Amino acid sequence: MLRAVQKPGRYVGGERGAVHKDKNAVKLRFAFCFPDVYEVGMSHLGMKILYAVQNAEPDVWCERAFAPWFDMREQMLQYNAPLCALESGDPLRAFDVVGFTLQYEMSYTNLLYMLDLGGVPLLSKERGEEDPIVVAGGPCVCNPEPMADFVDLFLLGEGEQMNVELCRFLIRAKEQGWDRAKTLREAAGIEGVYVPALYTVKYNKDGTIASVTPKRGAPMPVRRRIVADMDAAPFPQQIPVPMIETVHDRASVEVLRGCVRGCRFCQAGFIYRPFRAKRAETIDRQARELCRSTGFEELSLLSLSTSDHPEIEPLLDRVLDWTESGKVSLSLPSLRIDSFSDELVEKISRVRKSGLTFAPEAGTQRLRDVINKNIDEEEILRGCRTAFEGGYTVVKLYFMMGLPTETDEDVAGIAALAQKIVDLYYSLPTKPKGKSVSVSISCACFIPKPFTPFQFAAQDTKEEFDRKQKLLRESVKSRKISVSWHDASTSFIEAALARGDRRLGKVILEVYRSGGIFDSWDEGFSLNRWLAAFRKCRRDPAFYANRARSFEEINPWDMFDYGVDKQFLIREYRRATEEQLTTPKCSEHCSGCGIVKFTGRKCFD
């Protein structure tokens, strides 16, 4: 089979750092599945952490599986070969647990695809005593409802402790000889575990949710899990080192979790609260160990906003101290433009000068205030000036289109801001000699997400997005500025799934049955296939994507407690429409989001 496919290295395993155990000597076998290709899944830090955490249990063997690309699928179907985990080469159906991480909604069909290829019945209710328990975690499960038909239990929140507790629980359940129904019922007692079969949802005539009722003492709301102490949280010293090039082919260390900012569109900024930074010392030690054990040539310090680390400069000094001599290049994704100081430029430029990426998100000050971005134009231009003076000539800017209250003026403002940056470059006497500037605008379509203040907002229609994208293209006058944008039809489906309810399970199944896989790829996505499936199941994607929701409406995710109050989200939504900022940083002023009540302790000393 492997002779006939592109990049066979995706399918062979055998990487150094992969964990092999004797399958007859362990009590629980866990197949950790990433519903995308190997190169994407192997770039994901969370999977590596949980792989290490679960394998640290001597009687648990956690293996990996990824979605085979189209060419490999053809081969597997031809030879009737099931999808197997990389370590043991055993099919998914042979495992006790098949676990997925749901990082983006467009990977939902791939969960079905992997189960199907792995020989596991797709519907939870069709699985028997011999079938694996199918579990799923990751950011998307803050609204897991569209996947409720396929997943036996969801793991809400951070997995470092919860996954181990689940494994230990399932070993006990096996030893007790519990059947599947009892096992799932009892599992609902683990904090963070949500078993969808234990809840009944009723609907109003207008299609909105009337009530959600737990059965058999299942918890309501279901609380998400968090790790209290990031310095004590397990972090792998060794990880499987891929042999083929992955998307993020480098050692990654998480520097902090949560975010102090509160940008109103950003789901990650709310569902990962509270803000918890690792100490510089911890990060430095973990990064050094990981680089040593893997031999990676590049190190990335990851977080939602790395420059918000309270010890960012001492941290960089510490890390640069050994990365430079060890020929490791350092990358810092997610830098805020207002943190881009001369000192920071000097430090990161010592390694390698590539392009810089900033995210102003909106083109005008009015709209940046609506989203609580807390960056003004002066700061953007100052950040760019610092970059240009530091020798950078390529700047990439991220924007979002279709944000609540957006007008044509805001769209044109994106082009105007890019033009100001180009003009700034040419006005600088200190600009790099003989070099031209390049400003690229990357424009995503705004998608309202659960647990954000904008969860109540309607998404723009595809027609509106198309019109605005055309307007933006026409507003750009300089050839130094390039514009790229996301496909509005993918964003439309993503929006429907993000705020969908459990009735969408039928749609997802229908899309899969009619050939839909790899929906996050141009090679896989088909708007027509999705629309046909929605029609066939008598559901309207616009009901989920393009409808503004009242504050009183019961949302499918209202039954989950992620620590952020709905009242806070309502307050924030109102402030947004009034163009009011809330707080530059919650470390300076608490905005009262509810997380303190949730954790029972202050976020900052």
Add this chain to the structure above:
Amino acid sequence: MTDLRLHFSKTFAARYISHLDLMRTMTRAIRQSGLKAWYTEGFNSHLYLTFALPLSLGFESLCETCDIRLLEEESCDPAEVIPRINAGLPFGIEVFNCGEARFKPGEIAYARYICELADAEFSCGKIQDAACALLAKSEIPAQKKTKKGGMRTLDLKPLIHSYKVYVEGENCYIDLTVSAASDNALNPNLVLDQIFEPLGRMPDHILVKRTQILTRDMKNFE
């Protein structure tokens, strides 16, 4: 600085690691070994590595080489170097020897491949007959892709130094020694394609293993 030639094998699943990925893998293995090796000094400084004769994707090999440069202070003792590098290599890639480079890559003239073949439908005898019939010809014209994307006809016969065809157990084996000079190397896949053309398709099982890299005087490339 000391030039050191690593001799390694590439077998099992590792045969699906491409040449580019092999370079990345070897770089990381040497980096994690902690051995102080030389980096190039250009704009994009990288660890200096030279592979004498790239191996086709899907082939196994018992005789690959990779040259590195160690800084003065490093020991070149194989007993120390080999385990440190192997600790960083994936399953299927294993350094089994290292030492001074006796020959330059330009001195490579031949490579020996053993092709293991089997098929559910074609018997070993049938495969053997097809192989012998082809290899006995005085001319073996074949179509070869040129770098520009076109096709040209090439006579494989002068590129085949020697061969032996035999059946053992369930498999038919073709032991082929072919030209591997940099300007005139023959990929054994081209020979296999010609052998199976009259049979209409390739066999189910093909495993090509490179067993020797040789100089013009038929000395092992060391």
